[in-house]
Structure formats: structure tokens, C-alpha cells
Amino acid sequence: MRPAKRKTLRRLGAAAAAALLPGACRDPAPRAPRNATRTLVFKHSKLFGNPRALAALIAEFEARQPRVRVRTEALPSASDEQHLFYVINLRAGARDFDVLALDVIWIAEFARAGWIADLTELMPPAERGDYFPAALAAARYRGRLYAVPWFVDAGLLYYRKDLLAEYGVAPPRTWDELARIALHLRARTPGLHGFVWQGKQYEGLVCNVLEYLWSAGGDVLRGGRVVLESAENRRALAFVHALVPRGISPELVTTATEEGSRHIFGSGRAVFLRNWPYAATLFERPGARVRGKVGIAPLPYFPGHASAATLGGWHLGINRRARYPEEAAAFVRFMTSPEAQRALAREYGLNPARRPLYADPELLAAQPHLEALRRILDAARPRPVTPRYAQLSQVLQGEFSAVVTGIREPEAALGAAQREIERILGSA
Amino acid sequence: MTRSGRYVGVLLVALYCLAPLAWQLLTSLRPAGELTTLPPLLPTRFTLEHYVSALTGHPFARMLLNSFIAAGAATAVALAFGSAAAFALTKMRARRVGLLLAIVLATSMFPPIATVSPLYLVINALGLRDSLAALILTYASFALPLAIWVLANFLRQLPDELYAAARVDGCTPLQAFWRVVLPLAMPGLTATGLLVFIVAWNEFLYALTFTATERSRTVPVAIALFPGLHEIPWGEIAAASLVVTLPVLVLVLRFQRRIVAGLTAGAVKG
Amino acid sequence: MKRLRPLGERPAVFLAPAVAVLALVTLFPILYVLWLSLQRYSLIGGAPEYAALDNYVRLLGDARFWNALGNTLYFTAVSVALEVALGLGIALLLAQAFAGRGAMRAIVLLPWAIPTVVAARMWEWMYNGDFGVINYLLGTAINWLGNPYWAIHAAIAMDVWKATPFVALLLLAGRLAIPPDLYQAARLDGAGPWRLFRHITWPLLRPLLLIVLIFRTIDAFRVFDAIYVLTGGGPANTTETLSIYAYKVLFQTLEFGYGSALAVVVFVCIAAITAVYVRLLQRTVL
Numbered sequence: 004m005r006p007a008k009r010k011t012l013r014r015l016g017a018a019a020a021a022a023l024l025p026g027a028c029r030d031p032a033p034r035a036p037r038n039a040t041r042t043l044v045f046k047h048s049k050l051f052g053n054p055r056a057l058a059a060l061i062a063e064f065e066a067r068q069p070r071v072r073v074r075t076e077a078l079p080s081a082s083d084e085q086h087l088f089y090v091i092n093l094r095a096g097a098r099d100f101d102v103l104a105l106d107v108i109w110i111a112e113f114a115r116a117g118w119i120a121d122l123t124e125l126m127p128p129a130e131r132g133d134y135f136p137a138a139l140a141a142a143r144y145r146g147r148l149y150a151v152p153w154f155v156d157a158g159l160l161y162y163r164k165d166l167l168a169e170y171g172v173a174p175p176r177t178w179d180e181l182a183r184i185a186l187h188l189r190a191r192t193p194g195l196h197g198f199v200w201q202g203k204q205y206e207g208l209v210c211n212v213l214e215y216l217w218s219a220g221g222d223v224l225r226g227g228r229v230v231l232e233s234a235e236n237r238r239a240l241a242f243v244h245a246l247v248p249r250g251i252s253p254e255l256v257t258t259a260t261e262e263g264s265r266h267i268f269g270s271g272r273a274v275f276l277r278n279w280p281y282a283a284t285l286f287e288r289p290g291a292r293v294r295g296k297v298g299i300a301p302l303p304y305f306p307g308h309a310s311a312a313t314l315g316g317w318h319l320g321i322n323r324r325a326r327y328p329e330e331a332a333a334f335v336r337f338m339t340s341p342e343a344q345r346a347l348a349r350e351y352g353l354n355p356a357r358r359p360l361y362a363d364p365e366l367l368a369a370q371p372h373l374e375a376l377r378r379i380l381d382a383a384r385p386r387p388v389t390p391r392y393a394q395l396s397q398v399l400q401g402e403f404s405a406v407v408t409g410i411r412e413p414e415a416a417l418g419a420a421q422r423e424i425e426r427i428l429g430s431a
Numbered sequence: 432m433t434r435s436g437r438y439v440g441v442l443l444v445a446l447y448c449l450a451p452l453a454w455q456l457l458t459s460l461r462p463a464g465e466l467t468t469l470p471p472l473l474p475t476r477f478t479l480e481h482y483v484s485a486l487t488g489h490p491f492a493r494m495l496l497n498s499f500i501a502a503g504a505a506t507a508v509a510l511a512f513g514s515a516a517a518f519a520l521t522k523m524r525a526r527r528v529g530l531l532l533a534i535v536l537a538t539s540m541f542p543p544i545a546t547v548s549p550l551y552l553v554i555n556a557l558g559l560r561d562s563l564a565a566l567i568l569t570y571a572s573f574a575l576p577l578a579i580w581v582l583a584n585f586l587r588q589l590p591d592e593l594y595a596a597a598r599v600d601g602c603t604p605l606q607a608f609w610r611v612v613l614p615l616a617m618p619g620l621t622a623t624g625l626l627v628f629i630v631a632w633n634e635f636l637y638a639l640t641f642t643a644t645e646r647s648r649t650v651p652v653a654i655a656l657f658p659g660l661h662e663i664p665w666g667e668i669a670a671a672s673l674v675v676t677l678p679v680l681v682l683v684l685r686f687q688r689r690i691v692a693g694l695t696a697g698a699v700k701g
Numbered sequence: 702m703k704r705l706r707p708l709g710e711r712p713a714v715f716l717a718p719a720v721a722v723l724a725l726v727t728l729f730p731i732l733y734v735l736w737l738s739l740q741r742y743s744l745i746g747g748a749p750e751y752a753a754l755d756n757y758v759r760l761l762g763d764a765r766f767w768n769a770l771g772n773t774l775y776f777t778a779v780s781v782a783l784e785v786a787l788g789l790g791i792a793l794l795l796a797q798a799f800a801g802r803g804a805m806r807a808i809v810l811l812p813w814a815i816p817t818v819v820a821a822r823m824w825e826w827m828y829n830g831d832f833g834v835i836n837y838l839l840g841t842a843i844n845w846l847g848n849p850y851w852a853i854h855a856a857i858a859m860d861v862w863k864a865t866p867f868v869a870l871l872l873l874a875g876r877l878a879i880p881p882d883l884y885q886a887a888r889l890d891g892a893g894p895w896r897l898f899r900h901i902t903w904p905l906l907r908p909l910l911l912i913v914l915i916f917r918t919i920d921a922f923r924v925f926d927a928i929y930v931l932t933g934g935g936p937a938n939t940t941e942t943l944s945i946y947a948y949k950v951l952f953q954t955l956e957f958g959y960g961s962a963l964a965v966v967v968f969v970c971i972a973a974i975t976a977v978y979v980r981l982l983q984r985t986v987l
Contacts (some may be wrong), residue, residue, distance in 0.1 A: 437797055441794060441805060444794065444805070446813055448809055448862075448866070451795060451820075451823060451824065451862065454827060467736060467829075469832045469833075469837050472837070494796055501946070508722070511718070512722060515719065516720070519715035519716045522714065523711075524710065525716065532864045533913065535723065536919075536975065537972060538727040538731065538833050540967070540972055541730070542923045542967045543923065544733065544948045544951065544952075544964070545947055545964030545967075546730035546734060549729060549734060550726065552729075552733075553729055568722070568726055572722050572725070572727055576916075577916055581871065581909070582914055584875075584909055585907050587908075604715070618874040618875075618877055618878050619875075621874070622873070622874035623871075626870060626871070629810075629813050632814070633816040633817055633843070636925075650816065660981050668819070668822065669823070672819040679814040680807060683806075683807045683814065684807045687803060687806040687810075698775065
């Protein structure tokens with residue numbers, strides 16, 4: 004063997020050996036001397052954008068807490084993949100991460116399972132008014148708070164200002180107005196779709212359909228009772244059922260996710276889009292086809308009712324078996340502080356969970372849509388807050404998908420979902 | 432088969448295998464603004480922007496090394512242990528061969544999604560969390576049933592006298608296995624090796640759950656880290672997935688010759 | 702029939718390493734899943750409670766389970782049949798002498814070399830109803846993944862593309878292991894291509910074919926990643942396979958008892974199918 008080759012091999016071997024062995028002092032290290040450095044591990048979904056901004060924020064925290072170091076460990080952003088990771092790790096009692104970012108729909112579930120710590124004391128009542136009420140509601144389980152809102156999301160309507168102006172109409176306030184405008188503009192422009200949204204069978208579909216139910220005065224649960232079979236829900240779902248057959252929405256919405264629908268609207272091929280706020284900045288990027296032509300508005304409603312948006316977003320929680328709960332609490336406080344939220348909003352376009360920041364001159368200058376967004380977020384509603392939400396969502400996803408693709412009537416779908424969810428909650 | 436017919440067939444097969452990848456290549460070279468418009472079939476201009484942003488800011492070398500170690504070691508273990516087992520089952524007159532083969536096969540009949548959580552407990556108990564050893568062990572065990580079955584099939588076709596003769600010549604069972612039998616099973620060994628290497632290279636579920644940091648993160652998990660909460664940078668994912676396929680392509684090109692080389696060796700001795 | 706073993710033959714020594722690895726990695730998880738399947742156990746519902754066969758009884762009345770079983774059987778039957786037919790054809794083609802043979806053998810393996818999660822994403826884009834290249838080339842406007850009829854076939858097409866190389870490579874190795882003199886001798890006797898295939902290739906490849914069939918069936922029956930990325934089980938659960946259903950029950954709704962029962966059913970189904978294969982083709986293997 005040639006010496007050079009042997010050297011490379013040896014180097015590879017050393018790297019292999021280092022990678023093969025697990026961390027030397029892993030698990031129970033809490034009995035470290037008082038003045039030793041403690042390393043917090045922060046698990047979160049990868050933030051899209053410059054990683055330096057997050058690093059700078061963490062350096063700032065470390066500067067304030069000289070004996071604490073923070074290691075961030077990114078997880079794939081796909082919510083399901085994170086959920087899988089957390090379930091397996093937390094169920095096995097993992098202690099190798101302290102702070103974790105939680106999708107709003109997991110909080111009650113993780114609290115029920117005993118995986119995350121009660122953080123009620125971490126949030127002084129005086130401060131609670133700062134947060135969007137829906138975000139706090141999502142973090143509550145049996146009257147206690149189990150997570151602190153980090154950033155929030157809500158469904159909203161994007162529309163083409165130029166096309167609507169040409170037609171001489173204002174953005175639609177009711178769903179029927181939206182349908183009429185979409186049909187009219189479609190008829191005039193070949194190849195143009197009316198209204199695109201997220202109709203694939205997944206969590207996003209539930210977010211979409213709930214907005215119709217709520218904006219017709221309907222709901223899934225009320226006071227712990229299943230109220231799916233209602234005239235309001237039937238009316239709302241009948242409208243959804245007809246979107247594709249009436250030509251208001253293209254058939255392809257039945258496979259669309261956020262990105263699929265965003266691309267169609269973003270390439271100028273649709274009049275309306277339902278999506279989360281993240282798309283707003285992408286439409287205004289230099290070179291974007293619809294730059295300067297996109298307006299945002301609250302989602303339409305059915306006459307006699309009010310617009311409703313599904314709340315999304317991420318909270319910060321603390322592993323109940325965290326090695327350093329005090330330091331973790333300090334870190335959560337820091338990451339949810341107005342300064343940190345401002346920095347995250349500026350660098351990553353994450354919408355702050357604290358309301359006062361929506362009047363922040365610096366942020367408003369960079370993201371003028373925040374003003375409109377605040378009003379939408381004020382009216383946002385959390386998905387049913389119950390530890391069994393995932394089970395509910397499973398049922399709703401299948402039934403709503405059947406309605407959207409036209410293989411089941413709204414009446415039948417609501418009936419089936421009603422019975423199934425009653426069974427699930429009854430066995431709770 | 433006629434000559435021209437053969438080439439038409441080859442061309443069709445190549446087209447079938449390559450067309451989706453060619454589309455992936457076009458996607459990776461398409462400017463971001465044109466990703467979701469069709470026509471035109473070809474981008475108006477070619478750009479390397481996706482490659483640049485995919486390769487900067489992501490520790491690719493480390494991920495590739497991790498993947499190579501995990502998949503390579505798992506393959507080596509599976510082939511070594513698998514061929515030894517196959518040898519014992521076919522040439523050493525082990526008892527209850529059928530039952531043993533059935534049990535080995537049965538271990539791969541559970542959906543991986545159901546065993547990931549209990550296996551995590553095992554890995555945890557062994558103290559192997561966030562280490563490549565955890566992945567190597569897992570992948571090797573997934574690969575073993577295929578390795579044992581395929582190699583047993585190849586070994587069975589070798590005449591029993593070969594082994595008997597080697598033993599009479601004074602070889603220990605291990606020597607007979609290593610010097611005489613194994614070289615003759617080369618085509619099966621190489622083909623199986625390639626297949627299990629790639630399976631390990633591509634595995635996602637266990638890699639996601641067992642790894643936490645860059646120390647042990649493999650390629651598929653690294654690619655899953657590309658999208659943001661909502662945004663999916665399709666051009667970058669296309670670029671990254673092609674980049675990480677290149678090493679496998681090189682490997683395959685190198686090893687497919689072995690399939691044939693092993694045969695020639697076998698022909699001489701057989 | 703028991704044959705006498707010569708002195709010093711210890712097959713157990715050669716079997717031990719493989720058995721050890723398998724036992725370490727698979728034994729505990731499998732027993733654990735079996736145990737879980739007999740418990741009433743949800744991660745959000747307190748400690749496990751012995752429930753005998755309750756979970757299995759519940760399966761019988763679960764329409765979603767029967768739907769998933771049907772989807773899984775259909776997916777497995779169609780995709781494995783296509784993969785084996787196509788793979789055999791490709792293997793025989795690649796066994797011939799032609800220029801660029803080495804490169805071709807590498808090319809054929811490429812689909813196998815793309816991580817499934819990436820390949821599925823790639824196909825999802827090609828299937829897109831609006832800007833997907835498949836509709837563009839075919840001149841159609843089909844909503845492949847959103848249409849209750851097309852979705853499962855779209856998933857099958859992707860799986861066939863991805864997994865055919867597995868079949869082709871193994872069968873190619875098997876075909877090349879057939880001594881060339883057999884063919885020469887037969888040709889001297891005046892045998893044509895069909896008779897060569899019928900009387901040499903087919904019988905000699907049959908054991909390997911059985912193995913390929915078994916392993917492809919095992920994989921197809923447990924299909925997860927590909928469909929999960931492509932459709933997530935939709936539309937309206939028309940592509941929900943048993944693995945996807947098990948995943949959702951286990952890791953989304955956290956019902957570990959019921960989800961484990963689903964996994965055991967997958968195991969039983971595969972074992973049954975394998976037994977049928979072996980029975981059908983037994984003479985050729987053991």
C-alpha cells in the first residue's frame with residue numbers, strides 16, 4: 004500500500020473511531036460542581052435563513068449567564084418528523100435536551116403524557132396580556148400553562164391587487180363574494196385559477212376546513228361535547244365540497260400543501276390563496292412574479308358570522324426530566340423576550356407571539372404587513388385543545404379529504420366524524 | 432435477440448431509469464423563479480445557484496463520511512456474518528436449516544415503524560445514542576436476512592465436493608470457507624453488498640431517531656433538514672440529492688465489475 | 702435424514718455472529734411489540750393494562766383497517782408483479798454482450814441509489830397537476846396524486862421505478878452465475894432462445910427468483926416512506942397502507958397497544974404470503 008494512501012486510511016480510521024463511540028459523559032451529569040459550566044441543549048426545527056442570527060442571539064444569552072452554554076440541535080422542519088423524534092425520546096425518558104420547540108397542537112398531549120414541565124410560574128399574570136389569547140389558550144392544560152408562545156401563525160387570504168382593481172372590486176368579505184370574483188376573473192383569463200389552498204390529506208387540510216366551519220358559526224367541540232353535526236358545519240362544508248366542481252378552485256388543490264399552492268399563486272396563476280404569513284415576504288422578493296401585486300386580508304366568512312383563522316406556530320417548553328430546569332427556564336424567558344422575538348422576526352420572518360411588537364417601528368418598516376397581520380392574529384383560534392387532538396385530526400383529515408375530493412357528501416362525512424370522535428373522547 | 436433489438440431495449444431501459452433523474456438535474460439547474468412553470472421544458476438560463484447554496488453552510492463532507500462509515504461498516508458486518516451463516520447452513524450440514532432460514536427471515540417481517548421505539552430502548556441501554564455504532568448495528572441486522580438467503584442460494588449451487596476436498600487437503604473449516612468457498616460466491620456477495628449498502632445509505636427513519644447532532648447525522652437526515660417550517664427550497668434539495676448520489680454512482684461503477692470478475696475466477700477454479 | 706458430521710465441524714460457530722446480531726437488535730423489539738399488542742396502552746392514558754386480544758377484536762370492526770389492508774394487498778401485488786417481470790427482463794438484457802455494458806449496469810442501479818424520501822419528493826413534483834412534467838409530456842391534465850383512482854397507481858409507478866433495480870441486479874448476478882458451457886452445449890444441440898430460457902435460465906434462476914419475490918413482497922407490504930411523502934395516505938385514505946396506518950396510530954395518536962396489534966398483523970400477513978411462496982416453489986429451494 005502506498006504511504007499516502009495509508010495515511011488517508013489512518014485519518015479516516017481515526018475519524019471513524021471518533022464517530023463510532025457515543026459521547027463520553029452523556030446522561031446523568033447533574034452533580035457537577037456549582038461553578039462548572041452547564042450546557043443546555045435546545046431542540047428546535049431548523050430555522051430557514053442565516054444561522055448566524057440565531058447563534059448571535061444565543062451568544063447574547065450566554066453573555067448574560069456566564070456559566071451556561073447553549074447547544075442548539077436542529078430537527079427537520081416537518082412537524083410529523085419532529086413529533087416522532089420527541090415521542091420516542093421523551094417516552095424513553097431522554098434527558099439529553101432541556102428546552103424544546105413545540106407545535107401548538109402537541110402541548111396538551113405532551114402535558115398529559117407528563118413529558119413537559121408546568122411553566123405557569125414562569126409567566127407573570129401581568130405579562131400574559133402581551134400575548135395573543137389564542138396562543139395562550141393552546142398552551143393551557145387543566146388550567147396550567149405548559150409552554151410559552153414563541154412565534155405564531157394564522158391562516159389568511161392573499162389576493163391579487165392588480166386583478167381585483169382591474170375588475171373594480173374590493174377584496175372579498177364573504178365566501179360568496181370570493182367565489183363570484185374568482186369565477187369572473189377565471190372566465191376572462193384562460194389558464195388562471197381562482198382560489199388555491201391546501202387540500203392534501205394532512206394536518207394542513209384540517210387547518211383550512213376549520214376556518215370555514217368557524218366562519219359559519221360552527222365548531223368541532225363545544226364545552227367538551229362533539230358538535231360536528233350542526234347546520235352551520237353542514238353549510239360550511241357544502242361550500243367546500245362545491246369549490247372544485249363549481250370551478251372556483253382547480254382540482255389540484257386536493258394535493259396541494261403550503262408550498263404547492265404558494266408556487267401556483269406566486270407564479271401569477273391564481274387570484275386568491277389561503278396560506279400562512281410566511282408567503283408574504285416571498286411574494287415581495289426581488290424578481291418574484293407577483294411582486295407589488297399581492298394584498299392580504301382576513302379570510303372571508305359566511306354572512307352573519309365573523310372571519311376566523313386557524314392558529315399555528317411554535318411554543319417553547321421544558322423537558323420535565325431536564326438536567327438544568329432553572330437554566331432552561333432562564334433560556335425560555337430570554338428566547339421569548341421582546342428583544343429576542345424582535346430579532347427572530349427581523350432575521351427569519353417569524354411572527355412574534357407578543358402583540359406590542361406589531362407596533363414596533365423598526366419591524367413595521369421592514370414588514371409593513373404586520374399591521375394587518377395583528378388584526379388577523381387577534382381573531383385567530385386554536386385547534387381543539389385536548390390531549391387527544393391528534394386522534395381527532397386523524398378522523399377529520401380522512402373525512403374532509405373525502406369531501407374535498409367529492410367522494411363523500413358533507414352530511415355523511417360530518418356524521419361519520421361525529422360518531423368516531425365521540426367514541427374517541429368517550430374512551431378517554 | 433437481434434443486435435439492433437438489443438440496443439433498442441438497452442436504450443429504453445436507460446431512458447426509464449434516467450429520465451426522472453435527468454428531470455431532477457434540470458430542476459437543480461433552473462433559476463428559482465422558473466421552478467414551477469412549465470413550459471418551457473428547458474430553463475431559459477442555467478444556474479449553479481442551488482449548488483452553491485446547498486454546498487455552503489451544510490457540513491456535507493461530514494454527512495457523507497458518516498453515511499459511508501455507517502453503510503460501509505453495516506455492509507461489511509452483514510456480508511461477513513451473513514456469508515459465514517450461509518456457509519454453515521449449506522455446506523456444514525447444520526441441522527434444521529429450513530427452520531433457521533425461516534426464523535432469520537421472520538425478523539424482517541415487522542414494519543420498521545413499529546420496532547423503532549423498542550429498538551431505541553435497546554440502543555439507549557447500550558449507551559449508543561447519537562453514535563454511528565447504533566446505526567451500523569441496526570442496518571447490519573436489517574441486511575442480514577437478505578445476505579443470508581441470497582448467499583445461501585449461491586453457495587448451494589457450488590458442488591459439495593469442493594469443500595470436502597479442501598478439508599481433506601488439510602484446510603480448517605475457516606480456511607476452506609475463506610479461501611475456497613467465498614471467492615466462488617463473489618457475484619452473489621457483490622450484488623448483495625451493493626444492495627444492502629444502498630439500503631443503509633438511504634435509511635431515514637432510524638437515522639432520524641437515533642442521531643441528534645452532526646457527529647452521527649447521515650445524508651438523508653441532512654437533506655430533510657433543508658426545508659424551513661413552510662418553505663421548501665426545491666432547487667437546493669434537487670442539487671443536494673444529486674451531489675450525494677455521485678459517490679454511490681462511483682461505487683456502483685467500481686463494484687459491478689466485481690460481479691463479473693468473481694465469475695471468471697469461479698470459472699477457472701470450477 | 703440425519704447425516705454423520707465429520708469431526709471438527711461446528712456450524713454453530715459460523716452461525717453465532719449472525720444470530721447474535723439478529724437477537725440483539727430484533728429479538729427484544731419483536732417481543733416487546735407482541736407484548737404491547739396485548740395491552741390497552743396509550744402514551745397519554747396512563748400505564749399499560751393487560752387486555753388479552755381486545756386490540757385484535759377491535760381491528761376486526763375497524764373499517765379503516767380493512768381499507769388499509771386492501772390497499773396494501775393491491776399495492777404489493779401490482780408493484781411486485783411489475784418489478785419482477787421488468788427486473789427479469791432487464792437482467793436478461795444486461796447479461797448479453799454489448800458495448801457499454803458496465804455503464805448500463807450502473808445506470809440501472811441509480812433509481813435504487815436515491816434515498817426514498819428524496820425520490821418520493823421528486824416524483825411528487827413530476828406528478829404535480831399544474832406544473833408537473835408528466836402531464837406536460839403526456840399532454841394530459843390529470844391530478845395524479847389527488848384523484849382517488851390514480852393516486853395509488855401513481856405510488857405504484859414510483860415504487861416500480863425505485864425497486865426494479867433490486868430485482869434486476871440480483872437476477873443478473875444469478876444469471877451470470879450460470880456456467881456458459883450449459884448454453885453452448887444446448888446451442889450445439891440446436892436449441893433456440895426460447896428453449897434456452899425455458900430449460901436452462903428459468904429452472905436455474907427459479908430459487909433466486911423465489912428469494913427476490915419474498916424480499917420484494919416483504920418490502921412492498923411494509924411500504925411507508927414513499928407513500929407517506931407522495932400522498933400521506935390520501936386522498937380520503939385511498940392510499941393508506943397498513944404501515945402508514947400503524948405509523949399514524951403509534952406516533953400521531955400515541956395508541957401504542959393498538960398500533961402494535963396492527964404491526965403484528967403486518968407480520969402475520971407477510972409470514973402467510975411467504976409460506977405460500979415457499980410451498981409453491983419449494984422443490985426449488987430447500
